[in-house]
Amino acid sequence: MDFVVVPSCFSSLLNHSNNKNNIFYCYYNNKKNKSHFSVPSSAGIFSLRKFTTVSFGYDYRYRRGCRSKIECSRRRVMDSSTSPEFSKPKIVIGPGGYVLEDVPHLSDYIPDLPTYPNPLQDNPAYSVVKQYFVHVDDTVPQKVVVHKDSPRGIHFRRAGPRQKVYFESDEVHACIVTCGGLCPGLNTVIREIVCGLFHMYGVKKVLGIDGGYRGFYAKNTVNLNPKVVNDIHKRGGTILGTSRGGHDTSKIVDSIQDRGINQVYIIGGDGTQRGASVIFEEIRRRGLKVSVAGIPKTIDNDIPVIDKSFGFDTAVEEAQRAINAAHVEADSIENGIGLVKLMGRYSGFIAMHATLASRDVDCCLIPESPFYLEGPGGLFEYIERQLKENGHMVIVIAEGAGQELLSESMTLKDASGNKLLKDVGLWISQKIKDYFSKERKIPINLKYIDPTYMIRAIPSNASDNVYCTLLAQSAVHGAMAGYTGFTSGLVNGRQTYIPFNRIIEKQNKVVITDRMWARLLSSTNQPSFWSPKFAIGDEGNGEEPTELLDKGICGDEAPHFN
Numbered sequence: 001m002d003f004v005v006v007p008s009c010f011s012s013l014l015n016h017s018n019n020k021n022n023i024f025y026c027y028y029n030n031k032k033n034k035s036h037f038s039v040p041s042s043a044g045i046f047s048l049r050k051f052t053t054v055s056f057g058y059d060y061r062y063r064r065g066c067r068s069k070i071e072c073s074r075r076r077v078m079d080s081s082t083s084p085e086f087s088k089p090k091i092v093i094g095p096g097g098y099v100l101e102d103v104p105h106l107s108d109y110i111p112d113l114p115t116y117p118n119p120l121q122d123n124p125a126y127s128v129v130k131q132y133f134v135h136v137d138d139t140v141p142q143k144v145v146v147h148k149d150s151p152r153g154i155h156f157r158r159a160g161p162r163q164k165v166y167f168e169s170d171e172v173h174a175c176i177v178t179c180g181g182l183c184p185g186l187n188t189v190i191r192e193i194v195c196g197l198f199h200m201y202g203v204k205k206v207l208g209i210d211g212g213y214r215g216f217y218a219k220n221t222v223n224l225n226p227k228v229v230n231d232i233h234k235r236g237g238t239i240l241g242t243s244r245g246g247h248d249t250s251k252i253v254d255s256i257q258d259r260g261i262n263q264v265y266i267i268g269g270d271g272t273q274r275g276a277s278v279i280f281e282e283i284r285r286r287g288l289k290v291s292v293a294g295i296p297k298t299i300d301n302d303i304p305v306i307d308k309s310f311g312f313d314t315a316v317e318e319a320q321r322a323i324n325a326a327h328v329e330a331d332s333i334e335n336g337i338g339l340v341k342l343m344g345r346y347s348g349f350i351a352m353h354a355t356l357a358s359r360d361v362d363c364c365l366i367p368e369s370p371f372y373l374e375g376p377g378g379l380f381e382y383i384e385r386q387l388k389e390n391g392h393m394v395i396v397i398a399e400g401a402g403q404e405l406l407s408e409s410m411t412l413k414d415a416s417g418n419k420l421l422k423d424v425g426l427w428i429s430q431k432i433k434d435y436f437s438k439e440r441k442i443p444i445n446l447k448y449i450d451p452t453y454m455i456r457a458i459p460s461n462a463s464d465n466v467y468c469t470l471l472a473q474s475a476v477h478g479a480m481a482g483y484t485g486f487t488s489g490l491v492n493g494r495q496t497y498i499p500f501n502r503i504i505e506k507q508n509k510v511v512i513t514d515r516m517w518a519r520l521l522s523s524t525n526q527p528s529f530w531s532p533k534f535a536i537g538d539e540g541n542g543e544e545p546t547e548l549l550d551k552g553i554c555g556d557e558a559p560h561f562n
C-alpha cells in the first residue's frame with residue numbers, strides 16, 4: 001500500500017453520505033499504481049485512518065465525483081504552492097503599457113480541474129440577455145482619465161458570469177461570514193449571496209458563520225436558504241452577527257476543511273480583507289479546492305481601489321439628519337453653535353460628503369486635514385467671525401480628527417488592533433466653551449450631537465441595496481468560475497475582481513490637495529488650516545488622488561452600474 005494523506009474534510013464527506021459504502025479511489029501520478037479501497041460510512045474517519053499514513057511533502061486533492069465515490073488525485077503540489085512564486089501578485093503585461101493585476105484561480109495550483117457548462121445558460125431569466133457571459137479577456141481600467149500618449153495602465157478582471165464553471169451545483173458547500181463594525185447593507189449582501197447561489201447556480205448548501213471569524217471555530221453555524229433570508233435586507237445589522245479580533249488562521253482553515261466547505265464569502269472592511277487574504281494563502285498552501293471571495297464593507301470608505309464601499313451613501317444620508325438638527329438648534333438661539341461628531345476613524349469621507357450634501361455646515365474637520373485652535377487662521381478666530389456675521393454656525397468633526405491635539409495618554413487598541421480614539425467631540429466642545437466664556441467673554445450656546453452608531457445601524461437605502469446585490473452576485477459568479485483570493489469591487493462603475501494584495505496594501509483617505517476637498521472649502525468658506533509643513537507630508541506619502549474625486553458623485557464621470 002502506498003502512502004495516502006487523507007484530508008480531515010473526508011470525515012464530513014463520510015458523515016454526509018447516505019450510502020453504506022464510500023469508495024475512495026486514489027489516482028497516482030503514475031497511473032499503473034492506481035489503487036482503491038472501500039470504507040463503510042459507519043466506520044467513520046477512524047477506520048479510514050487504518051488505511052492511511054501521513055506522507056510529508058505531499059498533499060492530496062479530492063473531488064466529490066458522485067455521492068458514493070470520492071476521487072482523490074495525488075499531486076505533488078506542496079512544493080509549488082508554498083514557493084515564493086505563488087505568493088507574488090499575478091501581473092499580466094500587454095502592449096501599450098497595459099497591465100492586468102489579475103486574481104488567483106484554483107487551476108493555478110490544482111491541475112486538471114474539470115469544468116462544467118454554466119447552469120445560467122438554461123435559466124429563463126438570463127437566456128434573453130445577449131452576451132450574458134463575460135468574455136474571459138474583459139478587463140476594466142483603473143484610470144479612465146487619460147491623455148493621448150498615456151500608457152494604458154492598470155486593469156482589473158471584469159466580474160460576471162463565465163461560460164464555464166469549476167463547481168457542479170451539488171458539489172458546492174458555501175459559507176458566509178461578516179466581520180468588523182456594522183454597515184448598512186450587510187444583510188442585503190448576505191441575502192443576495194444566498195439567493196444568487198440557489199437561484200442562479202442551483203446550490204443547496206450555504207452555511208452562515210456566527211459572530212465573525214471566531215465563529216468558524218468557537219460557535220455554531222446556521223443553514224441559510226432563500227426562505228431564511230427573504231426579508232433580511234429590510235433590517236439593519238447582520239443576521240450572522242459580527243466581531244473584532246479572534247482571527248486564528250489555522251483554526252479557521254481547519255474548520256473550513258472539516259466541514260467540507262469549498263466557497264468562502266467574507267464580508268468586511270480592511271481588517272477583514274487582511275484576514276481573508278491569509279485564509280486564502282493557507283488554503284492555497286494546503287492545496288484545497290476552496291474559493292475565497294471578499295466583499296468590501298465599511299462606512300468609513302477607507303478601502304482603496306474601489307469607487308466607494310456599500311452602505312457609505314446610506315450613512316451619509318443618515319448623518320444629514322444630525323446635521324439638520326444641529327442647524328435648527330444653532331439657528332434658533334443667539335450665538336448658537338451646532339457641533340456634530342461623525343464616524344471616520346482614519347478617513348474623513350463621511351464628514352466630507354455629509355458636509356457637501358448639507359450646505360448648512362460652516363466648518364468640517366477631518367483626520368487628513370490637521371487644524372489648530374488659537375491664533376490667526378485658527379478655528380476660534382473663524383468661529384468668532386461666523387458668529388458675528390451670521391449669529392450661528394455648524395461644525396462637523398470626524399471622530400479621528402485632531403487626535404494629535406488631545407492629551408497624550410497611552411494609545412489603546414481594540415481586539416482587531418484598531419486605534420481606540422479619544423473623544424474629540426467632547427474635547428472640542430469644552431475647548432470652544434472655555435475659550436469664549438473665559439477668554440473672550442462672549443456668551444455662546446453650544447449644542448453637541450453625536451449620532452455615533454445611528455448612522456451605521458440602519459438598513460441600506462435603495463441605491464446601496466442595488467449596489468449590494470451587484471457586489472454579492474459578482475462574488476458568486478467569481479467563485480463559481482474558480483477565481484479565488486479576490487475582492488468583488490466597483491471600479492469606475494464596473495464590477496471587478498481585485499486581488500487581495502491591492503485591497504489591503506493601504507487605506508483610502510481624503511486627499512486634501514484634491515479638487516473634492518477644494519469643493520468643500522469653497523462651500524463652507526472655512527480656513528484651510530493649511531501650512532507648508534503639512535504639504536511636505538502630503539506629497540511625501542505618494543497617495544493617489546481621492547478615489548471619489550475623478551470617478552463619480554461630483555467627479556468628471558457619472559458612476560454607471562453594469
Ligand SMILES: Nc1ncnc2c1ncn2[C@@H]1O[C@H](COP(=O)(O)OP(=O)(O)O)[C@@H](O)[C@H]1O
Pocket residue numbers: 179180181212213214243244245246247268269270271272273274275276278297298415416418
Ligand atoms: N492583519 C490581519 N490579519 C488577520 N486578521 C485580521 C487582520 N486585521 C484584522 N483582522 C481580523 O479581521 C476582523 C475584522 O477586522 P476589523 O479591523 O475589526 O474590522 P474591519 O474589517 O471592518 O476593518 C477581525 O476579526 C480581525 O481579527
Ligand SMILES: O=P(O)(O)OC[C@H]1O[C@](O)(COP(=O)(O)O)[C@@H](O)[C@@H]1O
Pocket residue numbers: 179180181182244269270271297298299300343344345399414456
Ligand atoms: O464598532 P466599534 O468597535 O465601536 O468601532 C467603531 C468604528 O467602527 C467604524 O464604524 C467602522 O470601522 P470598520 O469598518 O473598520 O469596522 C468606525 O467608523 C468607528 O470608529
Ligand SMILES: [Mg+2]
Pocket residue numbers: 180269270271298
Ligand atoms: Mg477597518
